[in-house]
Amino acid sequence: MSAEEMFDVIIVGGGAAGLTAGIYSSRARLSTLILNEGAIGGQMVLTEEIANYPGVELTNGYLLASTMKKQAKEFGCRIKSNLKIKSYDLAGDIKHIILEDGREFSSRSVILAPGGRPRSLQIPGEEQYKGSGISYCATCDGEFFTGKEVIVVGGGNSALEEAVALTTHAEKVTIVHQFDQFQAFQHAVEQAEKNPKIDFILESELRSFSGNGVLKEVSLEHLPSGQTTVRKIDGVFIFAGYIPNTAELEGMVKLNERKEILVDEDMKTSLPGVFAAGDCIQKKYRQVTTAVSDGTIASLSAAEYLRS
Amino acid sequence: MHKIQGNNYTLKKDKMKMLHTDLQEIESAAELEKMIAENENVMVCCGRMGPMCIPVYDLMEELQEEHTNIKFAVMAFDSPEAGIIRNDEACRGFMGLPFTMYYKNGKVARATSSIQNMQQVSAILDEQFSTSTVENA
Numbered sequence: 001m002s003a004e005e006m007f008d009v010i011i012v013g014g015g016a017a018g019l020t021a022g023i024y025s026s027r028a029r030l031s032t033l034i035l036n037e038g039a040i041g042g043q044m045v046l047t048e049e050i051a052n053y054p055g056v057e058l059t060n061g062y063l064l065a066s067t068m069k070k071q072a073k074e075f076g077c078r079i080k081s082n083l084k085i086k087s088y089d090l091a092g093d094i095k096h097i098i099l100e101d102g103r104e105f106s107s108r109s110v111i112l113a114p115g116g117r118p119r120s121l122q123i124p125g126e127e128q129y130k131g132s133g134i135s136y137c138a139t140c141d142g143e144f145f146t147g148k149e150v151i152v153v154g155g156g157n158s159a160l161e162e163a164v165a166l167t168t169h170a171e172k173v174t175i176v177h178q179f180d181q182f183q184a185f186q187h188a189v190e191q192a193e194k195n196p197k198i199d200f201i202l203e204s205e206l207r208s209f210s211g212n213g214v215l216k217e218v219s220l221e222h223l224p225s226g227q228t229t230v231r232k233i234d235g236v237f238i239f240a241g242y243i244p245n246t247a248e249l250e251g252m253v254k255l256n257e258r259k260e261i262l263v264d265e266d267m268k269t270s271l272p273g274v275f276a277a278g279d280c281i282q283k284k285y286r287q288v289t290t291a292v293s294d295g296t297i298a299s300l301s302a303a304e305y306l307r308s
Numbered sequence: 309m310h311k312i313q314g315n316n317y318t319l320k321k322d323k324m325k326m327l328h329t330d331l332q333e334i335e336s337a338a339e340l341e342k343m344i345a346e347n348e349n350v351m352v353c354c355g356r357m358g359p360m361c362i363p364v365y366d367l368m369e370e371l372q373e374e375h376t377n378i379k380f381a382v383m384a385f386d387s388p389e390a391g392i393i394r395n396d397e398a399c400r401g402f403m404g405l406p407f408t409m410y411y412k413n414g415k416v417a418r419a420t421s422s423i424q425n426m427q428q429v430s431a432i433l434d435e436q437f438s439t440s441t442v443e444n445a
Contacts, residue, residue, distance in 0.1 A: 038425070039363035040366060041366075045362045045363070062362055063328070082366070082367045083426075084426075130404065130423075131404030131421030132403055132404070135403070135422070140356070140358045140360045140405045141360075144402075144403035144404070214401040235403065
């Protein structure tokens with residue numbers, strides 16, 4: 001292993017919260033490193049149009065993320081992305097993070113901003129038929145299902161809104177949801193209910209995908225009765241919510257039952273010198289602006305901790 | 309900036325650049341054919357500026373700094389010229405953006421549909437181009 005690199009602040013995650021913390025920390029002349037497991041920008045790049053980011057006219061998530069990344073780098077923040085973190089040691093005064101490729105980084109403080117990711121169903125055939133019938137983006141892939149029959153999995157705003165959007169292309173859209181009512185806002189439910197191309201199957205879950213190179217069938221379980229049926233289908237769009245990327249942090253910092261990190265108003269976690277920000281923390285509203293706010297507070301709190 | 313059919317097009321002299329990346333953008337089928345004829349190893353991601361495509365561009369930008377023996381490029385899925393990829397036999401049954409092509413000695417060695425992560429792409433580069441991912445700079 002190469003010599004361990006030492007920083008004042010290591011930020012885990014390169015979404016809106018992490019990049020903001022990177023901008024503030026590096027501008028405060030703290031040596032700052034962002035370690036990011038995915039693409040820079042996080043969930044922000046999934047947003048095609050951003051019209052309500054104060055001070056910025058209509059933009060998209062990719063451009064906003066690119067600008068934040070450029071700002072952070074110009075202040076001296078180092079950014080490493082598309083990597084995999086193997087382990088954390090956050091308990092002592094000096095924090096250690098080891099990557100799967102053997103590189104090791106240390107710091108006097110850590111800001112956890114790993115964000116969240118779309119929830120997959122984790123059932124047989126899901127990985128095999130991704131891109132060959134299974135999709136997580138109606139805007140991206142809807143046109144491949146023109147005149148076909150698709151299932152949308154989920155009961156939140158994304159699921160219902162995307163189901164309505166898919167009717168532009170698909171001949172028939174069936175929404176499959178595990179509960180007997182939807183979590184989406186009432187206006188989204190009404191839009192779906194009045195669309196003649198949309199059907200609903202409630203209290204049911206998909207159990208497996210099958211086909212012959214492309215998706216052909218799904219098996220579907222009706223939860224109250226336990227009865228399983230096989231249904232021919234051309235495509236399945238999965239919008240089953242998001243889960244925080246905190247699995248590796250369990251047992252280190254306090255999490256709630258949804259595996260979100262518990263923080264106080266200064267973004268302090270249960271460990272001294274460890275702060276958290278963005279979609280990974282317990283909070284009600286998840287917007288780019290709230291992530292930016294979290295990142296700012298976490299960075300300022302980390303700076304105060306380092307001075308004390 | 310001109311907004312046409314939901315995509316942002318940036319005027320670049322007499323050309324239209326459709327994808328905002330730091331990767332070389334192929335604008336014609338002839339240009340792609342020339343690239344795969346002149347380079348032993350070529351990876352081309354054919355997509356849009358969407359949530360399934362951007363993460364692949366992002367990791368390609370990192371990989372191109374490390375793998376000088378591979379030519380990395382992007383091509384706009386909505387360009388009529390991208391039919392050379394959309395209609396390739398290797399893409400039969402593909403129903404998820406982006407379509408990512410790996411060319412070895414002028415021929416398609418592998419093609420994938422939908423989003424891929426760094427581990428998946430690196431594994432394909434190792435397998436097809438006999439290379440391994442180098443540490444980030």
